[in-house]
Amino acid sequence: MADRSAIALLLRRAGFGPTSAEVDAASAAGYGPTVAALLDFTGTDPADASPVPTFVPYQPRAARSLTLQQRQAINHERAIELRQTQLWWLSRMTSTSHPLREKLTWFWHTHFATSFDKVRRADLMYRQNQLFRTQGAGNFEVLTQAVAKDPAMMLWLDTATDKKAHPNENFARESMELFTLGIGNYTEADVRDAARAFTGWVISPLTESWALQARQHDDGIKTVLGQTGDWGGEDVVHILVNSPASHRWIVAGVWSHFAYPVATTDPVVNDLLPGYTADLDITNLVKATLLHPQFTSSQARTGLIKQPVEWVVGALRALGLPAGEDRVVTALTALGQVPLRPPNVGGWPQNEYWLTTASSMARLQIAAVAVNLADLSPVTDVAAAQRVDATAHLLSVDWSPPTAAALGRVAANPKELVALALVSPDYLLN
Amino acid sequence: MPSHSLSRRQFIAGAAAAGVAGAAGVAIGHDPIERALGIAGGGTSHEAAAASSASSTASLSTKDGVLVLIAQYGGNDGLNTLIPYSDPAYLAGRPTLGFQPNEVIALDSELGLNPNLKGLKTLWDAKQLAIVRGVGHADPTFSHFREMDIWQSAVPDTDEATGWIGRYLDQAGHDPLYAMSLGPTMPMLLQGAKRAGSAIPSGTLTLPHGQAMEAPFIAVETPYPNEAALAAMVGQSGTDLLTVLHAVKDVLTTQAPVVEGTNLEVAPDTTPPTTVAPGKKAAAAASGLAGQLDLVARLIKGGLPTRIYVVSIGGWDTHGNEKATQDSLLAELDGAVTGFVNAMAGHPVVLMTFTEFGRRVAENASGGTDHGSSNVLFVAGTPVKGGYYGEQPSLTALDDGNLQFTTDFRQVYATVAGHVLGIDPKVVLEGQSFPTLPFV
Numbered sequence: 130m131a132d133r134s135a136i137a138l139l140l141r142r143a144g145f146g147p148t149s150a151e152v153d154a155a156s157a158a159g160y161g162p163t164v165a166a167l168l169d170f171t172g173t174d175p176a177d178a179s180p181v182p183t184f185v186p187y188q189p190r191a192a193r194s195l196t197l198q199q200r201q202a203i204n205h206e207r208a209i210e211l212r213q214t215q216l217w218w219l220s221r222m223t224s225t226s227h228p229l230r231e232k233l234t235w236f237w238h239t240h241f242a243t244s245f246d247k248v249r250r251a252d253l254m255y256r257q258n259q260l261f262r263t264q265g266a267g268n269f270e271v272l273t274q275a276v277a278k279d280p281a282m283m284l285w286l287d288t289a290t291d292k293k294a295h296p297n298e299n300f301a302r303e304s305m306e307l308f309t310l311g312i313g314n315y316t317e318a319d320v321r322d323a324a325r326a327f328t329g330w331v332i333s334p335l336t337e338s339w340a341l342q343a344r345q346h347d348d349g350i351k352t353v354l355g356q357t358g359d360w361g362g363e364d365v366v367h368i369l370v371n372s373p374a375s376h377r378w379i380v381a382g383v384w385s386h387f388a389y390p391v392a393t394t395d396p397v398v399n400d401l402l403p404g405y406t407a408d409l410d411i412t413n414l415v416k417a418t419l420l421h422p423q424f425t426s427s428q429a430r431t432g433l434i435k436q437p438v439e440w441v442v443g444a445l446r447a448l449g450l451p452a453g454e455d456r457v458v459t460a461l462t463a464l465g466q467v468p469l470r471p472p473n474v475g476g477w478p479q480n481e482y483w484l485t486t487a488s489s490m491a492r493l494q495i496a497a498v499a500v501n502l503a504d505l506s507p508v509t510d511v512a513a514a515q516r517v518d519a520t521a522h523l524l525s526v527d528w529s530p531p532t533a534a535a536l537g538r539v540a541a542n543p544k545e546l547v548a549l550a551l552v553s554p555d556y557l558l559n
Numbered sequence: 560m561p562s563h564s565l566s567r568r569q570f571i572a573g574a575a576a577a578g579v580a581g582a583a584g585v586a587i588g589h590d591p592i593e594r595a596l597g598i599a600g601g602g603t604s605h606e607a608a609a610a611s612s613a614s615s616t617a618s619l620s621t622k623d624g625v626l627v628l629i630a631q632y633g634g635n636d637g638l639n640t641l642i643p644y645s646d647p648a649y650l651a652g653r654p655t656l657g658f659q660p661n662e663v664i665a666l667d668s669e670l671g672l673n674p675n676l677k678g679l680k681t682l683w684d685a686k687q688l689a690i691v692r693g694v695g696h697a698d699p700t701f702s703h704f705r706e707m708d709i710w711q712s713a714v715p716d717t718d719e720a721t722g723w724i725g726r727y728l729d730q731a732g733h734d735p736l737y738a739m740s741l742g743p744t745m746p747m748l749l750q751g752a753k754r755a756g757s758a759i760p761s762g763t764l765t766l767p768h769g770q771a772m773e774a775p776f777i778a779v780e781t782p783y784p785n786e787a788a789l790a791a792m793v794g795q796s797g798t799d800l801l802t803v804l805h806a807v808k809d810v811l812t813t814q815a816p817v818v819e820g821t822n823l824e825v826a827p828d829t830t831p832p833t834t835v836a837p838g839k840k841a842a843a844a845a846s847g848l849a850g851q852l853d854l855v856a857r858l859i860k861g862g863l864p865t866r867i868y869v870v871s872i873g874g875w876d877t878h879g880n881e882k883a884t885q886d887s888l889l890a891e892l893d894g895a896v897t898g899f900v901n902a903m904a905g906h907p908v909v910l911m912t913f914t915e916f917g918r919r920v921a922e923n924a925s926g927g928t929d930h931g932s933s934n935v936l937f938v939a940g941t942p943v944k945g946g947y948y949g950e951q952p953s954l955t956a957l958d959d960g961n962l963q964f965t966t967d968f969r970q971v972y973a974t975v976a977g978h979v980l981g982i983d984p985k986v987v988l989e990g991q992s993f994p995t996l997p998f999v
Binding site for chain 2: 306475
């Protein structure tokens with residue numbers, strides 16, 4: 130029988146929070162076999178039954194030719210499509226039997242953070258999301274090459290309108306700073322030359338996918354990270370992801386998301402670096418991360434706060450509630466983390482960022498609604514003296530003595546007990 | 560634990576803060592999606608003020624300066640904000656994006672305001688608008704994140720995790736009401752190493768289950784010895800929340816909306832969102848920058864002891880299709896700032912804008928401009944001495960295509976720290992001294 134706390138930690142980090150039954154089953158199976166099962170994406174997934182959004186075929190129209198009413202109608206239509214796409218994804222997170230696939234999809238959404246607010250096309254956001262889901266566990270270069278040509282990304286960072294005469298630096302810069310290298314590992318000259326390499330990249334209106342417009346492409350000589358040639362965009366991506374700085378950046382990024390925040394020079398990064406450098410394989414990197422001794426250390430157990438999506442979806446899963454409802458997006462809006470709408474290309478910050486007085490209020494309100502909807506019989510059906518423990522089991526959490534004592538004061542009222550448990554510091558630690 | 564007795568306080572529901580936009584610039588209200596779905600934000604239904612309540616424990620003295628910071632997330636293009644319209648290099652660099660001399664609101668023979676800044680021109684004429692030019696720092700990075708961190712930390716050289724106000728909070732002692740932002744998340748500038756400012760919640764200001772929930776909530780959230788640092792921060796935000804709720808609600812019950820055109824007390828529509836027709840004018844007005852500033856104005860007028868407010872407006876990253884985007888954002892900024900400054904007439908309130916960087920002189924091929932360096936910022940209010948401060952940077956003596964800065968941004972911070980907040984600027988500026996600017 131494996132350490133139940135370690136198993137619960139593993140399932141929280143490699144998914145969106147387990148049910149108590151899932152923790153029981155994984156504890157019986159053991160830690161190593163549970164990691165192997167999490168990384169096995171074969172077989173059917175109940176998440177595939179989540180209703181797939183329907184998209185109105187896109188028709189390019191000049192904004193000036195539209196009346197106010199037409200523009201409002203289009204905005205309304207697009208907002209509905211976005212909402213359907215968000216609910217589809219949230220449903221997948223709660224219903225999946227392959228939680229790590231959905232967690233990796235989420236990780237890549239925070240890494241290659243793209244927002245509907247500029248893309249304005251829910252169908253393209255959906256395509257990008259499927260890209261993360263189908264290629265997010267493979268080779269990082271393959272993934273990054275696909276993301277670079279992904280239409281939502283091309284609209285988000287302006288690659289789609291990049292022309293030879295005046296290169297747009299947006300994608301080149303953010304690729305280096307956020308997607309592959311990290312600040313300090315490239316120069317302004319690298320950004321300017323890389324931007325030239327992506328000129329002429331367009332979205333074909335016929336196929337709605339990447340194409341090269343040769344007359345807008347700058348085919349001159351460029352130097353990127355010390356390598357000189359008549360590079361195209363693919364060459365630049367290749368140079369970036371295969372540089373030593375990128376290896377550290379990605380290893381530290383995965384560790385920071387799944388375990389706790391680290392710098393690229395951290396000893397755990399040194400441990401994982403040779404394995405990742407050998408093949409750029411994300412599955413192998415995630416596996417090595419989950420199996421590293423530090424992953425279940427006390428530093429890890431106290432090193433991450435549940436982000437709003439993790440907190441909301443985790444609570445819904447533990448309480449057996451559905452996620453595909455408008456009120457779930459309303460809750461995430463109040464908490465400041467709405468899927469498909471990150472605040473900027475940097476994604477969402479971690480930890481302290483989520484601990485404000487305003488988010489404390491929102492969590493309490495959401496918890497109060499959730500306990501009203503949930504079947505709390507695992508708590509209600511036991512004697513008052515056992516309810517604090519029963520709540521720990523239901524939510525797969527361990528109470529510190531002060532939290533247990535504080536919750537004990539409301540044990541007579543199971544709804545209040547579970548609501549306060551959901552907003553307790555112990556539960557907020559991921 | 561909150562410093563004053565909470566249990567006797569009257570809870571009064573109000574949707575007053577409903578739909579204020581998030582500090583990250585996109586969250587709840589300022590938000591085309593929520594607008595298109597007919598949602599005003601995370602707000603819940605409004606209940607009329609039920610009873611008069613006890614007044615706040617501490618009140619603002621009429622002499623205490625208040626600083627209101629507007630974060631413009633994305634990097635506003637300063638050259639199309641304060642326009643060097645008579646410099647041939649301006650239109651040469653911006654053949655399609657540039658404004659013609661007859662389009663700008665001329666302030667003198669060289670510089671003019673963007674045509675959407677009509678309200679700011681009235682403040683300029685009334686000598687209540689300071690325009691600080693060429694603001695920046697050495698070795699700009701052109702990164703949104705790095706530059707926004709630099710502006711919020713006031714530490715340009717190293718990666719600093721605390722904000723310049725946060726470092727003041729660290730040494731000032733715990734006071735969750737001293738500095739507040741609006742919306743669910745809080746900007747880094749209010750984050751200290753040990754302490755942080757507060758974020759005023761959106762929507763209702765009442766705990767579920769009302770007063771009965773308070774004592775057990777405090778019991779769960781109260782930090783204890785040897786608690787993990789992040790867990791203790793969860794608890795601190797919970798106990799601070801009660802302090803903020805009581806103080807804010809006490810004030811809002813006595814203060815009507817003050818900024819024209821906004822009405823935060825309009826109840827959001829609760830009809831299921833996918834069936835609602837788009838467009839709700841009042842909700843949109845309440846949720847934007849004007850709505851945020853309206854709430855701030857009411858809190859100041861009501862005597863909340865808060866000295867620093869942070870509000871935000873996002874969307875300034877205009878790599879493409881800049882003109883339409885910036886025009887509408889500047890118009891929104893202009894209306895909100897002008898309304899707020901007029902509502903605060905006679906109060907010692909100073910409003911200041913900041914953004915992470917300006918943009919290049921030359922436009923790009925997407926009808927936009929790329930990340931640049933030094934920029935213009937506005938300071939406005941009754942105590943402000945209107946006029947230009949700092950030299951206008953040259954459009955031709957460029958540093959690799961970028962404007963050179965003429966005014967260190969920490970000079971601006973030293974000025975507002977010393978002359979608005981009355982704190983020693985060295986505390987927030989790593990012990991360094993910077994010459995102040997006489998705009999206040």
